[in-house]
Amino acid sequence: MKTLAKFSFLLMLVITISCNSSSNDTIKFETDDQGFIILSNEEIEDIVKRSYQYVAMYNVNQKMALAESGMTTRGYNKGLKNTKLLDHTAKFISRPNNDVLYQTAMLDLRKDPIILQFPAIDSKYVSLMVTGYDHYVNIPLSTVNGDFDKPTSILFYTKRTENYNGEDIEGIDKKMELTGDFNSAVLRVMPHANEPEKYQKIIDQINNIKGVSLSEYLGKPKLPPEEVDFPAYGATDADIFENNLLEVMQFIFNHTTFDPDFKLDQAVLDRYEKLGVVPGKKFDPSTTAKIDGEKFKEVSLKVKKESFAIFSDPKQSKKLSTTLFLPKGSAGLESLLVPSIVGPIGQPAKEALYPPVLTEDGKPINAMNDYKISLSKEEMPPAKAFWSFTLYEKENGFFIPNDHKKYSVGENSGMKLNDDGGIDIYISAEKPDGVPAENWLPINRADLEMDVILRIYQPDLEKIKTWKSPTAVKI
The missing domain is CATH 2.60.40.1610 (Domain of unknown function DUF1254)
Structure with a gap:
């Protein structure tokens, strides 16, 4: 009897609900014993990847x-x-x-x-x-x-x-x-x-x-604002994947123009229709699937880690660089996913490029160590406008707090070239003797992974084909 009861408890339930209050169409959600819609790991990962640009x-x-x-x-x-x-x-x-x-x-x-x-x-x-x-x-x-x-x-x-x-x-x-x-x-x-x-x-x-x-x-009275009930945003993207993904996506669907001939648009609409989320519908938890938020968060963090690996790989990063931050219809899923995770709302290659600065041995830059980035005159970034190197803590992508308020080296935040027209940039807990303050990026000694992003504004796209991004050498 106990075995039978356990078997009965674990039986999948089929729940039929209305997926649109203005339609007679129904959708069937196969659920587990906790009421979560049954999705494979592959299906969850696909939904996460197609959602990330919107969530971010x-x-x-x-x-x-x-x-x-x-x-x-x-x-x-x-x-x-x-x-x-x-x-x-x-x-x-x-x-x-x-x-x-x-x-x-x-x-x-x-x-x-x-x-x-x-x-x-x-x-x-x-x-x-x-x-x-x-x-x-x-x-x-x-x-x-x-x-x-x-x-x-x-x-x-x-x-x-x-x-x-x-x-x-x-x-x-x-x-x-x-x-x-x-x-x-x-x-x-x-x-x-x-x-x-x-x-x-x-x-x-x-x-x-x-x-x-x-x-x-036109000299007319300003129209009164229309009330809007925004779903909660998250401290991180993972928070939305865990707590209110379907509500956020329903809101986005209702306020976004989708192209019926654009495959990426139709793919994301298709995935969410099967969850009870369709454009024009008011969000109602009782008429949408119940998803396992913890699992979606877990998968989103996995996808985030994989995207950082792509961004940190020189060959993959350079290959992607000219496909990022483009108008609709000009980029594939990966070209939307990686920048949405690493750093949203950047600009296309014609305007700016964002090559990462990696270490010689490929290991993460860590605040337990000091580093030096050196460029000769011939190795300087091929920028028609200007360039800058900026230091971040890796996990959230924020500046490293310091009393000097020095977070980047460049024409605006300060820099000093060598006599030969090159530059040496130091990332260190203490400013080395003889190093100009303009070329010093202060850190706090801690076991903290960091990123250095080089921004090249109005890059010379012909020279960039053979130019190599500098590396950070541990001192």
């Missing part, structure tokens, strides 16, 4: 819009003008940089288009990047394309924007249809921080950036 960007955008502290706009259709380089308190995103000034606007395009108005900006490098929850990257304006030499206004909207049908508006230079209702618009400005007069001129130009709704631009 939901976390990033929500933190920039809604976090209580840090680099946050404290709401949508609000902007943040930043006139100081970031420090170790910046924790809104993995691997932020310390070489440009971020100007951020969080856009809610459900009711009204938003117009961003830019003055001419007197910097050798400026780019505007706009990204929704799907993590496809749009660069509507960049000095690489000759932009920002004159004032420019750009209008953003989606297929769902209520107060706009795509018509031309007098005085608007560009219009762009985005795939998501909620977006981050990030302006990167190289501030020439070591040229005081030019730096102040750029700050004045930054302070003249404006954002308005279309209604305001």
Whole structure:
């Protein structure tokens, strides 16, 4: 009897529920004894990989819009003008940089288009990047394309924007249809921080950036904001995979434009339809599958580890570099997965490259040791604009806290070239004698794995084919 009872207890249950309140269609979830939908490890991993770009960007955008502290706009259709380089308190995103000034606007395009108005900006490098929850990257304006030499206004909207049908508006230079209702618009400005007069001129130009709704631009009353109940974002991406993945994905599906002819779009929609999550549906736990959050978190951490291994492999990383941060339809799954994990909202190769700096023996850079990165004049990064080396703790991708507030070596944060035009950069707990402070990246002695990311702005893509990224040598 005990054996029979145990067997009965472990029998799979078949539960039939409605997957859409406006449809008579039903979906059957085969569940285990805990009520979790039965999925193989391969199926869970596939779902995690196809979800990561959305989960990562939901976390990033929500933190920039809604976090209580840090680099946050404290709401949508609000902007943040930043006139100081970031420090170790910046924790809104993995691997932020310390070489440009971020100007951020969080856009809610459900009711009204938003117009961003830019003055001419007197910097050798400026780019505007706009990204929704799907993590496809749009660069509507960049000095690489000759932009920002004159004032420019750009209008953003989606297929769902209520107060706009795509018509031309007098005085608007560009219009762009985005795939998501909620977006981050990030302006990167190289501030020439070591040229005081030019730096102040750029700050004045930054302070003249404006954002308005279309209604305001046309002299009409601003439309009242529409209430929205955002699902909780996570301290990490693994938190969402564990706690509220289906709720977050339902919200994303309802506010994202999917292309019926794009395989990646259809694949993620297919996976979630089988879990009871479809576009246009209100999230209801009683009509969606129950997933094993602990298992999804475990798999997400496994996928994260594998993606870091790809990024840390020189051959794979270089091969991927030209396929990252592209518009929709231009990249495969791996090219979306790896940057979503390592460091979201970067730029395509035409704008910037992000080669990692590895050790000679391939072992992780660890704060128990000191390191030196040396480049001769001929080995310097092939940048048409500028470059920088930035140090992070590896797990979360944040700056290493230090009293000197020194997190990178480059033209803005400080650097000194050798007499022959090369450079020696030191990562160490104490500044070595004779080393310029500009070339020192301080660490705290601890058993802590670290990353060094080289950013090359407006790279020479022809020279980059034969150029080799430097290594960190343990002292």
